[in-house]
Amino acid sequence: MSTSSPDLSSLRAAFAGRLLTDPADTAPFLTDWRKRWTGRARAVAQPDTTEDVASVVRWCAQHRVPVVPQGGNTGMVGGSVPDDSGRALVLSLARMKRIRAVDPINNTLTADAGCILTEVQQAAQQADRLFPLSLAAEGSCTIGGNLATNAGGVGVLRFGNARDLCLGVEVVTADGQVWNGLRGLRKDNTGYDLRDLFIGSEGTLGVITAATLKLYPQPAARMTALAAVASPHAALRLLELAQRRLAATLTGFEMMSRLCGELVARHVPSAAVPLAAANPYCVLLESSDPHSEANAAQTFERLLEEAFEAGIITDAAVAASIAQSRAFWALRENIPLAQATEGDNIKHDISVPISAIGDFVERTNAMLEQTFPGIRMVVFGHLGDGNLHYNVNAPEGAGGARFMADEPAINAIVYDAVAQAGGSISAEHGLGQLKVAENQHYKSAIELSLMARLKATFDPLGIMNPGKVMPVT
Ligand SMILES: Cc1cc2nc3c(=O)[nH]c(=O)nc-3n(C[C@H](O)[C@H](O)[C@H](O)COP(=O)(O)OP(=O)(O)OC[C@H]3O[C@@H](n4cnc5c(N)ncnc54)[C@H](O)[C@@H]3O)c2cc1C
Known part of the structure; x- marks a missing residue:
């Protein structure tokens, strides 16, 4: 790829006021949401139309300039920000809002x-x-x-x-x-x-x-509850029962470990729910009923009673109002923020077959605790999809560079366990720049070869978001 600086004047003329080059203007586009990666770019282009996008990409292809598409810049794996070579152009789609x-x-x-x-x-x-x-x-x-x-x-x-x-x-x-x-x-x-x-x-x-x-x-009614369980195995029993009783009206099933509730209580007290900080695990369940509120409430409460009688759940709170339902969801949604505020952390967005999640959490917790005494597991996520954010924080009061230096060793323990369980090292966040090397390690040679051939076919000049998903060759 060319290292010379192509003249931006034709783009500047076409994009009057929508081609940012001043560092103060471009800065927000160059650092990701986690503040883990900061890159540099020749410019940030802000197209209004599809034809604008096409003209920017044609210019980039002509001058062999890497293009980094960006939306809301909320990605977790550094996919939306450029590297630090300063050669790329960030293409922000944020103005295309029709x-x-x-x-x-x-x-x-x-x-x-x-x-x-x-x-x-x-x-x-x-x-x-x-x-x-x-x-x-x-x-x-x-x-x-x-x-x-x-x-x-x-x-x-x-x-x-x-x-x-x-x-x-x-x-x-x-x-x-x-x-x-x-x-x-x-x-x-x-x-x-x-x-x-x-x-x-x-x-x-x-x-x-x-x-x-x-x-x-639109559903006629929604019901939300928090239910306390002793372990991920118990959460799986609850999932199985809920799927049987609620069938397609079960629309949410999120699990969180106790530390999630504790961290939200510590750092985002307005979103705290005591039940979540007082039990080893809890599950946020939601049903969306097509018929009526009465029907929704009856089916939901029967399910919880049955789960309680079968010893699957130890406590539960059903949201009595839309405000309370929002409060339960706010607890779940504030975990990433609370975890970030707590300090250095390492995230693993993994999936395994749903039936394997209980054993995966127990075994991997034990291996990490043994190898890194004091390490704190912040485990939450979409249990109903077999997808956990299996995150870890530094031991209380420790942290900083020493903990982050252990990241490769921690990742190896987690991802080896994921591979053993037949899972994926990226369930929903993608690979971005964070997991390119690990993907090369865990994926089969034939999959990698087919991916490389697709990339070469669609992007023969290698200008589309280079270094993300696939290594630069
Ligand atoms: C608090 C929080 C909670 C989150 N929860 C979840 C969750 O539950 N599930 C989940 O999946 N993700 C979650 N995410 C991650 C993130 O929000 C998603 O990945 C989201 O889809 C990214 O959208 P974006 O517009 O911000 O994309 P960006 O971050 O701007 O870009 C992400 C990737 O997509 C590419 N891209 C962006 N727009 C385009 C385009 N128009 N054409 C081609 N490529 C493009 C970028 O180059 C980059 O590789 C969460 C993030 C945060 C901050």
Whole structure:
């Protein structure tokens, strides 16, 4: 790739006021949400339209300038920020915010990639529909970023991840052409599924500029509860019972360990719930009933009574109001912030077969505690999807550089255990720049070879988000 500095004047003229080069203006685009990676860039381009995106990418291809697509910059793995060479151009989709169409009969919504997730949810609600993708960053992350990372979140158990909620995409390819694949079709078997290649590709194959998304009916009522359990094994028994009793109305099943509740109480007291800090584990359950509030309440309370009588749960609190339900969710959503405020931490966004989670947590906890005395496990996540944020914090009062120096050894213990259980080292956050090397270690040679060939086909110049997902060759 060229190291000379191409002249930005043609881009500057085309992007009057929307091509940022002043360090004070570009700084927010160069550091990720975790503040773990800070890069440098020639400029930040802020397109308004798909044709703007295409013209930027064509310019980058012509001058061999790396393109780093960016949405809300809430990613967890450093995918949305450039490296420190200063050669890349950050392409921020944040100004592309049009809801292009809502079709309540086809149950679809088409939106520009820069729409914030909550804006998409609200547009669906205005049409009396539900767009069920939901995650704690939903007030800042964009639909383009959600698709580029194949985001998961708290509704996957019932509605699937971002991929399952997307029927079509519009993409600017690495040579600056526009592919309009905005099809609102549930059935379309016309060859290789290009949409599914761009989804989850983290900006390394092309730029998603718009998407056609699936909508669902709004539920008539929601019920939320926190239930205390003794262990992840007990949480799995509760999951099995809840799936039997609530079937498709079970829409949320999140587990958290005691330290999660304690850290929220310490650092975000407004979101604390005593039950979560007083029990080894607790589960946040949600049901969404299509019929009525009375029906929802009756089924939900029966389930909890049965779980209590069977000795699966030891305590429970059912939200009596929407405010209380929000309070339970606020507890869950504030864990990442509380963990970050507590200090140095190492995150593992892993998945294993649901049935293997209990043994995985017990064994891996024991191995880490033995090897790193005092290490603190902050375990939470989407148990119903087999996906845990199996995070660790430094021992109380310790931390800093010494703890972070152990990161490779800690990761090896966790990821070896994940591999042994037949799991994935990245369930929903992607690989970004954080897990490129580990992916090369744990994936099979044939998978890596096919991925490398796809990358070379879609991006022969290697300008699309280099160093993310795949190593630079
Ligand atoms: C508090 C918190 C909670 C979170 N909870 C969850 C969770 O429950 N589940 C989950 O999956 N994630 C979660 N995340 C991670 C993050 O929010 C998601 O990965 C989200 O989908 C990223 O969207 P974004 O718009 O911020 O993308 P960015 O961070 O800007 O980018 C992420 C990646 O996508 C690429 N990209 C962005 N936009 C485009 C585009 N239009 N075309 C092509 N490539 C693009 C970037 O290059 C980068 O590789 C959480 C993050 C935070 C801060």
